[in-house]
Amino acid sequence: MRPDDPSLKRMIPPTLKLHEKFYLPQIVGGLLVTGKHILSASLGKGAITVSYPEDQHVPSANYRGVHRLNKDEQGRVKCVACMLCATACPAHCIDIVGATAPESWSDREKYCESFVIDELRCIYCGMCEEACPVEAIELTGLYDLTGLSREQMIFDKTKLLSVFDLTRDAEPMRYTTPPPKAGPRPTEVEPSGLPGPKA
Amino acid sequence: MATILINGQEYPLPEGEKLNAIQAAQRIGVEIPYYCWHPSLSVVANCRMCEIEVGSKDPKTGEIRMVPKLVPGCQTPAKDGTVLVTDSPKVVEHQRMIMELLLLNHPLDCPVCDQAGECGLQDYSYSNGQAVHRFVEERVVNPRKEVAETIQLNADRCIMCTRCVRFTREITHTGELQVISRGSHAEIDIFPGHPVANALAGNVVDLCPVGALLDKDFLHKQRVWFLSKHDGVCTRCSTGCNISSEENRGEIWRFKPRNNPLVNDYWICDEGRYSYKSANDPSLLTAMYARIGNELGPVLTDQALKSAGQELTKVASEGGKIAAVISPFLTVEEAYLLAGYIKGLSPDAVLALGAVPVVGEDQTFTPDKVKGRNGDTSFLDPKPFTIHAEKCPNRKGVEAVLAHFQGEVIDFNALTGRIAAGEFKALYYTSGSPDLWADEEAARSLRSGVSYLVVQDTLVTPLAQLADVVLASATFAEKAGSYVNADGRLQYAEAALPPRDGSLPDLDILAILGGRSGGPVESSAVLAELAAKIPAFGVAAGGKLPTYGALLGDAPAPLPTNGDAPTPFIDAWSKTRAQIGTRSGAGATR
Numbered sequence: 001m002r003p004d005d006p007s008l009k010r011m012i013p014p015t016l017k018l019h020e021k022f023y024l025p026q027i028v029g030g031l032l033v034t035g036k037h038i039l040s041a042s043l044g045k046g047a048i049t050v051s052y053p054e055d056q057h058v059p060s061a062n063y064r065g066v067h068r069l070n071k072d073e074q075g076r077v078k079c080v081a082c083m084l085c086a087t088a089c090p091a092h093c094i095d096i097v098g099a100t101a102p103e104s105w106s107d108r109e110k111y112c113e114s115f116v117i118d119e120l121r122c123i124y125c126g127m128c129e130e131a132c133p134v135e136a137i138e139l140t141g142l143y144d145l146t147g148l149s150r151e152q153m154i155f156d157k158t159k160l161l162s163v164f165d166l167t168r169d170a171e172p173m174r175y176t177t178p179p180p181k182a183g184p185r186p187t188e189v190e191p192s193g194l195p196g197p198k199a
Numbered sequence: 200m201a202t203i204l205i206n207g208q209e210y211p212l213p214e215g216e217k218l219n220a221i222q223a224a225q226r227i228g229v230e231i232p233y234y235c236w237h238p239s240l241s242v243v244a245n246c247r248m249c250e251i252e253v254g255s256k257d258p259k260t261g262e263i264r265m266v267p268k269l270v271p272g273c274q275t276p277a278k279d280g281t282v283l284v285t286d287s288p289k290v291v292e293h294q295r296m297i298m299e300l301l302l303l304n305h306p307l308d309c310p311v312c313d314q315a316g317e318c319g320l321q322d323y324s325y326s327n328g329q330a331v332h333r334f335v336e337e338r339v340v341n342p343r344k345e346v347a348e349t350i351q352l353n354a355d356r357c358i359m360c361t362r363c364v365r366f367t368r369e370i371t372h373t374g375e376l377q378v379i380s381r382g383s384h385a386e387i388d389i390f391p392g393h394p395v396a397n398a399l400a401g402n403v404v405d406l407c408p409v410g411a412l413l414d415k416d417f418l419h420k421q422r423v424w425f426l427s428k429h430d431g432v433c434t435r436c437s438t439g440c441n442i443s444s445e446e447n448r449g450e451i452w453r454f455k456p457r458n459n460p461l462v463n464d465y466w467i468c469d470e471g472r473y474s475y476k477s478a479n480d481p482s483l484l485t486a487m488y489a490r491i492g493n494e495l496g497p498v499l500t501d502q503a504l505k506s507a508g509q510e511l512t513k514v515a516s517e518g519g520k521i522a523a524v525i526s527p528f529l530t531v532e533e534a535y536l537l538a539g540y541i542k543g544l545s546p547d548a549v550l551a552l553g554a555v556p557v558v559g560e561d562q563t564f565t566p567d568k569v570k571g572r573n574g575d576t577s578f579l580d581p582k583p584f585t586i587h588a589e590k591c592p593n594r595k596g597v598e599a600v601l602a603h604f605q606g607e608v609i610d611f612n613a614l615t616g617r618i619a620a621g622e623f624k625a626l627y628y629t630s631g632s633p634d635l636w637a638d639e640e641a642a643r644s645l646r647s648g649v650s651y652l653v654v655q656d657t658l659v660t661p662l663a664q665l666a667d668v669v670l671a672s673a674t675f676a677e678k679a680g681s682y683v684n685a686d687g688r689l690q691y692a693e694a695a696l697p698p699r700d701g702s703l704p705d706l707d708i709l710a711i712l713g714g715r716s717g718g719p720v721e722s723s724a725v726l727a728e729l730a731a732k733i734p735a736f737g738v739a740a741g742g743k744l745p746t747y748g749a750l751l752g753d754a755p756a757p758l759p760t761n762g763d764a765p766t767p768f769i770d771a772w773s774k775t776r777a778q779i780g781t782r783s784g785a786g787a788t789r
Binding site: 081083087100108109134 | 309310311315418419420422424425
């Protein structure tokens with residue numbers, strides 16, 4: 001976009017009127033809002049807290065929680081160890097060891113032997129999801145991420161695959177791509193459906 | 200003076216050199232993309248990527264006449280009055296179409312292909328190609344096969360540049376590779392039952408501009424963009440090939456040849472290529488050892504150094520003779536410090552050159568401009584490549600240092616005889632070689648001849664088992680320094696890895712023992728000191744060496760006659776990336 005683009009709209013800050021320059025009306029207005037909230041919460045109608053853990057919070061569909069490693073139809077990990085997620089990761093929390101795929105895996109020649117994410121170091125920015133050409137890594141809606149030690153928070157391949165089993169029904173894979181070898185160029189793949197929690 | 204017109208600007212042509220349009224344009228910073236051209240191979244103009252508008256300027260009238268069609272730049276000689284246009288819409292459109300053609304059958308395996316990150320197709324399709332292509336038919340899928348024990352051919356990724364075929368015909372004269380079938384079915388293949396088996400086979404992997412030929416040793420192990428490159432010198436024979444050691448996470452993953460027209464041109468041998476493994480050897484010494492009582496046990500670094508230093512000083516002050524073995528695997532700087540230290544302890548100490556391993560005979564590949572060539576050879580400057588039988592990097596350098604310190608070079612065998620005769624009280628033994636020099640018997644006889652033995656090595660050898668102090672030193676990858684190759688060329692090698700735990704680079708060990716003050720020692724400082732003291736090393740005055748090294752004893756370094764390195768694809772790519780960087784930078788400030 002050029003600076004002289006006619007579609008650009010210039011924003012000019014409004015000038016303050018006389019009563020606004022005194023500020024008192026605004027303070028009174030603010031106190032009124034606060035009072036309204038206090039009243040509605042104490043009367044039990046407008047409370048916006050939940051009694052966790054008895055009541056579970058459902059985050060919005062684009063919430064970014066714990067990672068999962070997706071599996072294909074045959075139950076194998078989808079990851080092809082291209083390391084693009086590890087390259088894109090700004091926190092350097094992903095550690096992958098690639099290996100030549102077994103002979104019987106005719107659709108690809110590489111897979112991840114080990115896949116480890118340090119969930120403590122992760123900033124949940126979702127860049128790994130964006131970078132993945134085969135939709136193998138996704139962030140789920142799981143926010144209940146606790147551990148008793150640092151070691152427990154380092155998720156390996158087994159744990160990341162188990163997150164997939166845990167969340168596959170609630171959150172189906174966002175994109176479905178044919179296997180990388182026979183498929184079209186990854187850039188041309190259209191999303192088959194919008195993401196969203198299953199009803 | 201001869202001049203050339205490139206994109207409307209006139210430039211002088213270097214005299215006495217035979218250049219083609221690609222090289223001439225490269226000299227002034229204009230990039231003409233290419234795949235099949237290589238400065239050491241004959242010109243076949245297969246890929247058509249370098250086609251540009253060519254014409255000539257009449258010297259009398261100044262009139263420019265252009266060739267009506269596009270002409271391959273690799274075949275166009277840069278002569279007086281040659282006119283090149285590399286950026287016209289016609290050329291740009293042509294490059295775009297060639298990219299579309301090359302990518303017709305090319306699988307987009309970039310996520311798994313080992314070439315991703317240094318792939319010519321990737322780079323040029325980004326800079327010269329387009330995002331979409333119109334091909335809707337089924338792609339030709341060529342098989343994947345083994346062409347050598349260490350090399351895999353993914354024929355579907357091949358763009359038929361035939362660089363590999365020309366390499367085996369023109370450089371090694373072995374001709375294992377060929378093109379089978381024709382047209383869209385053309386494939387690179389071996390003759391049935393005759394895999395690529397020559398000493399330089401691995402070079403075809405480096406030559407391949409796309410990911411068709413892959414080194415199985417490196418396959419799927421690392422992505423190339425994670426690797427940091429360090430300019431090194433191969434230490435597996437006395438040729439001293441220039442290499443780049445590529446390292447990540449404290450491990451070396453591969454060696455790639457680095458161009459030096461005066462030593463190895465663009466090649467390295469397979470023996471050198473896979474010698475990186477000895478730097479990752481898990482059995483390397485991880486601590487210094489000293490004999491306490493009768494037991495050889497691990498001790499702290501300073502303790503080991505202190506006990507070695509004190510004991511050697513004691514031997515010298517009591518009038519005992521000291522011998523030192525200076526390994527031809529040590530750098531020139533280390534040999535200098537060691538010789539200086541031992542001679543400083545007692546002037547009648549004896550220095551000897553360590554055992555020089557010799558395996559087989561020298562093997563020389565002598566390409567000429569005629570034999571095996573199947574394209575235009577007029578731009579070629581073929582250079583021979585020798586694999587030396589002498590499997591150490593620095594015999595000549597150590598000899599020059601020894602000649603300075605004691606006037607003569609004593610052979611290792613001569614010294615072992617004198618040691619067995621009981622002439623010496625203490626022995627300082629250095630190795631750093633990945634091969635074993637002294638077997639158990641030889642170690643015992645060396646040990647029994649002296650009453651105090653210091654071993655400075657990287658591996659647990661039989662001699663180290665018998666030593667009084669074992670100083671864990673650095674492998675070739677962990678130390679910086681200069682080596683003198685068989686031709687007497689002094690070349691500098693960078694360190695690729697930090698010293699491993701428990702060890703110290705040889706230079707540091709010797710600096711501490713020799714009591715050099717002034718903080719950590721730098722190889723360039725030692726080299727400068729050495730150049731000032733030993734006339735033979737005068738070329739290294741100031742501790743600086745030219746890019747292609749310098750011949751010992753020569754005053755100024757001779758300039759290479761044909762120093763055009765082909766710009767590796769990766770370099771072209773980083774240039775593009777820098778441009779993108781500035782563009783987005785400008786966007787951010789707006």
